Amino acid sequence: MYRYDEFDAAFVRERTEQFSDQVKRRVAGELTEDQFRPLRLMNGLYLQLHAYMLRVAVPYGTLNSRQMHKLAHIARTYDRGYGHFTTRQNIQYNWPKLQDVPKILEELAEVEMHAIQTSGNCIRNVTTDQFAGAAHDEIIDPRPVAEIIRQWSSLHPEFSFLPRKFKIAITGAQQDRAAVKFHDIGLMANEKDGQVGWRVFVGGGLGRTPMVAKEINDFVPHEDLLAYLEAILRVYNLHGRRDNKYKARIKILVHETGIEQIREEVEAEFAQLKDGVLTLPQDELDRISTYFAAPPFAADADDVLDAEQHALENAQYAKFLKRNLFKHRQPGYTSITISLKSVGEVPGDASDAQMDAIAELAREFSFDELRVSHEQNLVLPHVKKSDVRAIYERLVEIGLAEGNAGLISDIIACPGLDYCALANARSIPIAQDIAKRFADRENEFGELKVKISGCINACGHHHVGHIGILGVEKKGTELYQITVGGDATEQAAVGNILGRGVTGDEVPDALEKLLNVYMDQRENADEPFLDAFRRLGEAPFKEALYG
Amino acid sequence: MANANAAQAFVPKERLSDLQLVALNGMFDERDALSVLRFALEELTSHPIAMVSSFGADSSVLLHMVAQINPHQEVLFLETGKHFPETLEYVETMKQRLGLTNVRFLEPDTSDLARFDPKGDLWQTDPDSCCHIRKTEPLDAALKAYGGWVTGRKRFQTNDRGVLPHFELTSDERIKVNPLAYWDFEDVKAYRAEHDLPPHPLFNVGYLSIGCAPCTSMVKEGEDPRSGRWRGRDKTECGIHFDVSGKIAKPQAKGQSMKTLFKDGQFVEDQWRDLADDDALIDLDHVFMPFSLYIEHKDRLVGNNGALGLIVQPGDDVHEIGDDVHRFAAIAVEFPKFADGRGYSSARLLRERYGFDGELRARGDILTDQVQFLRRCGFDSLVVVDGPTRNALENDAIAGVSVFMQPTGRDIEVPAGTRPFLRRVK
Numbered sequence: 001m002y003r004y005d006e007f008d009a010a011f012v013r014e015r016t017e018q019f020s021d022q023v024k025r026r027v028a029g030e031l032t033e034d035q036f037r038p039l040r041l042m043n044g045l046y047l048q049l050h051a052y053m054l055r056v057a058v059p060y061g062t063l064n065s066r067q068m069h070k071l072a073h074i075a076r077t078y079d080r081g082y083g084h085f086t087t088r089q090n091i092q093y094n095w096p097k098l099q100d101v102p103k104i105l106e107e108l109a110e111v112e113m114h115a116i117q118t119s120g121n122c123i124r125n126v127t128t129d130q131f132a133g134a135a136h137d138e139i140i141d142p143r144p145v146a147e148i149i150r151q152w153s154s155l156h157p158e159f160s161f162l163p164r165k166f167k168i169a170i171t172g173a174q175q176d177r178a179a180v181k182f183h184d185i186g187l188m189a190n191e192k193d194g195q196v197g198w199r200v201f202v203g204g205g206l207g208r209t210p211m212v213a214k215e216i217n218d219f220v221p222h223e224d225l226l227a228y229l230e231a232i233l234r235v236y237n238l239h240g241r242r243d244n245k246y247k248a249r250i251k252i253l254v255h256e257t258g259i260e261q262i263r264e265e266v267e268a269e270f271a272q273l274k275d276g277v278l279t280l281p282q283d284e285l286d287r288i289s290t291y292f293a294a295p296p297f298a299a300d301a302d303d304v305l306d307a308e309q310h311a312l313e314n315a316q317y318a319k320f321l322k323r324n325l326f327k328h329r330q331p332g333y334t335s336i337t338i339s340l341k342s343v344g345e346v347p348g349d350a351s352d353a354q355m356d357a358i359a360e361l362a363r364e365f366s367f368d369e370l371r372v373s374h375e376q377n378l379v380l381p382h383v384k385k386s387d388v389r390a391i392y393e394r395l396v397e398i399g400l401a402e403g404n405a406g407l408i409s410d411i412i413a414c415p416g417l418d419y420c421a422l423a424n425a426r427s428i429p430i431a432q433d434i435a436k437r438f439a440d441r442e443n444e445f446g447e448l449k450v451k452i453s454g455c456i457n458a459c460g461h462h463h464v465g466h467i468g469i470l471g472v473e474k475k476g477t478e479l480y481q482i483t484v485g486g487d488a489t490e491q492a493a494v495g496n497i498l499g500r501g502v503t504g505d506e507v508p509d510a511l512e513k514l515l516n517v518y519m520d521q522r523e524n525a526d527e528p529f530l531d532a533f534r535r536l537g538e539a540p541f542k543e544a545l546y547g
Numbered sequence: 548m549a550n551a552n553a554a555q556a557f558v559p560k561e562r563l564s565d566l567q568l569v570a571l572n573g574m575f576d577e578r579d580a581l582s583v584l585r586f587a588l589e590e591l592t593s594h595p596i597a598m599v600s601s602f603g604a605d606s607s608v609l610l611h612m613v614a615q616i617n618p619h620q621e622v623l624f625l626e627t628g629k630h631f632p633e634t635l636e637y638v639e640t641m642k643q644r645l646g647l648t649n650v651r652f653l654e655p656d657t658s659d660l661a662r663f664d665p666k667g668d669l670w671q672t673d674p675d676s677c678c679h680i681r682k683t684e685p686l687d688a689a690l691k692a693y694g695g696w697v698t699g700r701k702r703f704q705t706n707d708r709g710v711l712p713h714f715e716l717t718s719d720e721r722i723k724v725n726p727l728a729y730w731d732f733e734d735v736k737a738y739r740a741e742h743d744l745p746p747h748p749l750f751n752v753g754y755l756s757i758g759c760a761p762c763t764s765m766v767k768e769g770e771d772p773r774s775g776r777w778r779g780r781d782k783t784e785c786g787i788h789f790d791v792s793g794k795i796a797k798p799q800a801k802g803q804s805m806k807t808l809f810k811d812g813q814f815v816e817d818q819w820r821d822l823a824d825d826d827a828l829i830d831l832d833h834v835f836m837p838f839s840l841y842i843e844h845k846d847r848l849v850g851n852n853g854a855l856g857l858i859v860q861p862g863d864d865v866h867e868i869g870d871d872v873h874r875f876a877a878i879a880v881e882f883p884k885f886a887d888g889r890g891y892s893s894a895r896l897l898r899e900r901y902g903f904d905g906e907l908r909a910r911g912d913i914l915t916d917q918v919q920f921l922r923r924c925g926f927d928s929l930v931v932v933d934g935p936t937r938n939a940l941e942n943d944a945i946a947g948v949s950v951f952m953q954p955t956g957r958d959i960e961v962p963a964g965t966r967p968f969l970r971r972v973k
Contacts, residue, residue: 007950016947022946033572033712035935039883039916045672121886154952158895161888236893242861272900277954 020102044115203254303330320403416454425471594694
C-alpha cells in the first residue's frame with residue numbers, strides 16, 4: 001500500500017491547515033457562505049438536507065487497519081456513531097459540526113487521509129477494482145498507475161475549475177468491476193505486442209443523461225498516460241459546456257461534438273504534450289509499484305476451504321462461501337466481500353464498532369489491507385482459505401456475515417429523500433423492503449444487481465442495475481420507474497425503462513413479477529437474469545408488469 | 548409535496564444559528580425564487596415573516612409570487628409621504644390585478660415629523676435622517692411582531708449587493724429573505740412578460756429603481772440601476788437594509804481611485820486601459836483590445852508602435868493568435884466568474900505553447916484560493932477588488948501549499964533534488 005513520504009505529508013498538512021483556517025473564519029463569521037462555498041467544495045464539505053456532510057477520500061478504495069480505526073473513531077467522536085461508504089469508494093459523515101471539521105481533518109491527516117477534491121468541479125478520487133492486486137484475472141495491478149494519477153490530479157492548477165466534476169476509473173483486470181465505461185475517463189489495461197498499456201474511454205456517465213463511454217484510444221503506453229490525460233482534460237476544460245450544469249459533463253461534449261472530432265482535438269493536444277515533462281519514467285513507475293508489491297503469501301497455504309463440513313451444517317455459511325468469496329491469484333488465498341447490505345439496514349452504512357472489528361480482521365487475516373468497493377461493500381483482499389471460517393464467525397458477531405454479495409439484497413441505494421435535498425423519493429426504505437421480501441429466495445435468483453436512485457441524478461446507479469429503480473415525483477406522490485437490463489461491466493449497457501412508474505408499496509410486487517418471468521423462462525439455473533433478459537428481450541417483462 | 552416535507556425537517560425552533568443559516572442557504576442554493584418565498588412565508592420560523600414591498604420598478608415579480616402563495620398575505624408598504632403619485636396609483640393597480648387583499652401602509656410617526664421635519668424638506672439637508680424617520684423607524688416598529696422579512700433585493704442592483712444570499716441574519720437575530728437575490732435584469736423582464744405584469748408607470752420613462760420622489764432620478768443607459776437613487780450623494784442604501792453596525796452585510800471595495808492591479812508584490816497604478824468604443828485603431832498605446840476586434844483588424848495594426856494589449860475572454864481560442872503573441876506587451880485573461888476555469892488553460896497555452904513572455908494579467912472574479920493556481924499557470928499580475936483577497940495579497944498571506952504534485956511550465960517550479968518526477972516545490 002502507498003505510504004506518504006514527507007513530501008505528501010507536507011502537502012496534506014498544509015492544505016488541511018489552510019482549510020481549517022477557512023472553516024474557523026466561516027464559523028467566526030469572517031467569511032460569508034458565498035465566499036466559503038468555493039473553498040469548502042474543494043475540500044469535500046457539502047451541505048445536505050439537515051447538516052454538513054464531510055466526504056473523506058479513500059484513494060482507489062484502499063485502507064489499512066489504522067486508517068479504518070481512525071474512521072471508526074471519527075464516527076464515534078464527531079458523528080452519530082456511523083459512516084457511510086459510497087459508490088465512489090469514499091466514506092461520508094452525515095452529521096459533523098462545522099466547528100469540528102478542522103479537528104476531523106487533523107485526525108485524518110495523522111493517518112494519511114484527507115477530504116481534498118472529494119467535491120467541486122475538479123478531478124475526483126480515482127476509483128478501481130476492489131480486488132486490485134488480488135484478482136485471478138488481472139493483466140496488471142492498476143494501483144500504481146491510480147496512485148500516479150492521484151498525485152498528478154491533486155490540486156492541479158489548470159483543472160480545479162472544470163465545467164463540472166470529473167471522475168476517472170481504472171481497471172487492470174479482464175472483467176471490469178470498476179464500471180470504467182460509466183466514468184468521464186475509463187482506463188482498461190490492454191496488451192499489445194507483449195506490452196501492457198491502456199485502452200482509454202471517454203465520455204461515460206450516469207446521471208440525467210446516461211452514456212456509455214466511447215473508446216478514444218486503444219493503446220496508450222504507461223509513459224504517455226499523464227500527457228494523454230492532460231490533453232483530454234485541456235480539451236474538456238476549454239470546450240465543455242458551461243451554460244447549463246446538466247450539460248456540462250464531458251459525456252455531453254463527446255456526444256454533441258462526436259468522438260471523432262474529440263479524438264482529433266485530443267490527439268493534436270497530445271502531440272504537443274507528448275515527450276514533455278509529463279512523460280512517466282519507468283523507474284518512477286517501478287518505484288511506486290514497490291509500494292504495491294504482493295504481500296508475503298505463504299507458498300504452502302492449503303488450497304481447499306476447510307469448511308465444507310461446516311457449510312453442510314450451516315446454510316447461512318454455505319451461502320456466504322458461495323457468494324462472498326472471490327478467486328485469488330495466489331493458490332490457498334481468497335478475497336472476502338463483507339456485505340454492508342444486511343437486510344433492514346441502510347446500504348453502505350457501518351457503525352464505529354463494526355469498523356473497528358473489520359480493521360482488526362484486516363490486521364489479523366489480510367496483511368493489514370482493506371478495500372471499499374463501488375458497490376458499497378468492504379473487502380478483505382488477501383485471506384487464507386483456512387481462515388475463512390474464523391473470519392465468518394467474527395463477522396456473525398458484528399452482524400455483517402450476510403452472504404449476499406451480488407444477490408438481490410446487495411443493493412446500491414442513494415441516501416434518497418431521507419437525507420438528500422435533491423431527492424424526489426425515498427430510496428433506503430425501498431431497498432429494505434426489497435431485501436426483506438426476497439431474502440428467502442435470493443439464492444435461487446443468482447446474480448442480480450438491483451440499484452436504486454431517489455432522483456434523476458442517479459447516485460444509486462439505477463441505469464446500470466440489472467433491475468434499476470428510479471424515484472420520481474408526480475403530482476405530489478412518489479413513484480418508481482423500473483428499468484431492466486443495465487450493466488456496469490465491460491459489456492456496458494443502460495437499462496430499458498419498462499413503462500409508467502409504480503408506487504413505493506408496489507415495488508416489491510413489480511420485482512416479483514419480473515423475477516417470475518425470469519424463473520419461468522430461464523434456460524437453466526446457470527443462466528443469470530441479465531443473460532436471460534438479453535436473450536428474451538424486454539417484451540415478456542413488460543407484459544408481466546403492465547399486462 | 549416531497550419538497551415541503553423535506554424542508555420541514557429543517558424548521559428551526561426559535562432563532563436560527565449562524566450554522567443553520569449557512570445550511571439553509573446551501574439547501575436553497577439552486578432552488579427557484581418561488582420555493583424560497585413559499586418556504587419563508589409558510590415554514591421558516593414560528594414567528595411570521597413579513598412581506599415588505601416598495602411597489603417600485605420591479606416589485607411586481609415578488610407581489611405576483613406572494614399572490615400565488617396566498618393573496619391574503621399581509622404586504623407592508625412604507626408610505627413615506629414623499630412618494631411619486633404614480634407609485635400610489637401603482638399600489639392600487641397591483642392590488643386589483645393580483646387580488647391582494649391585505650396591503651398595510653406604514654406611515655411615519657407624526658411627532659417625529661413635527662419634531663425633525665416640520666417643513667417636509669429634511670431630504671434636502673440630511674437625507675439619512677429623512678430616510679430614518681420615514682422608512683427605518685416605521686419599519687422597525689412594524690417588524691417587532693415578525694421573525695423577519697422578505698425583500699426584493701437583487702445582487703445585480705449594485706456592487707454592494709454582489710454577494711447577497713437568499714437568507715441573511717440581522718444582528719438582532721431576525722432573518723431577511725431575498726428570494727430574488729440571484730435574479731438579474733433579464734430574469735425580471737422575462738418574468739414580467741411571461742405573467743403580463745403591469746410595469747410601474749415611471750419605469751418606462753427611465754426610472755429603473757424607484758424610491759421617494761425627491762431623491763429619485765432617471766438612470767442613463769449602462770448605469771447601475773440604483774444609480775438614480777440619491778444621485779450625487781455618497782449614499783446608496785436608505786438604511787432599512789443596513790445592519791446595526793451601520794454596514795451592509797459585505798461591503799465591496801470600490802471607488803475610482805483604488806488601485807486594483809497587483810503586480811510585483813504590491814498594488815500599483817495601472818498604466819493600461821481597455822479600448823473605448825470611440826477609439827480609432829491607430830496609435831494605440833497601453834490599450835487592451837478585444838480578441839475578435841484584433842482578429843478582424845490584425846493587419847491594420849501591424850504598424851502600431853505603442854504597447855498593444857489583448858483581452859482573452861472565456862471561449863476565445865488562443866490558438867488563433869498563438870503566432871502573434873510577440874505583438875502584445877500584455878494579455879488580460881478574463882475570469883467573469885471564479886468557477887469558469889477556461890482562463891487557466893488559455894494562460895498555460897500562451898506561456899508554454901506559444902512562449903508569450905509579456906505581462907499576463909488575470910481579471911475578474913479573483914479570490915484568494917485561486918491566486919496560487921493562477922500564478923502556477925503563468926499569470927504575473929492580477930486585478931483584484933475582493934476585499935479579503937486584497938488583504939491577503941498585501942500581507943503576503945495567500946492560501947496555498949508549498950509543494951506541488953504536478954509540473955507546469957513555471958520557472959519557479961524546478962525539480963527539487965531527488966523528488967519524484969511530477970513533484971515540484973515552490
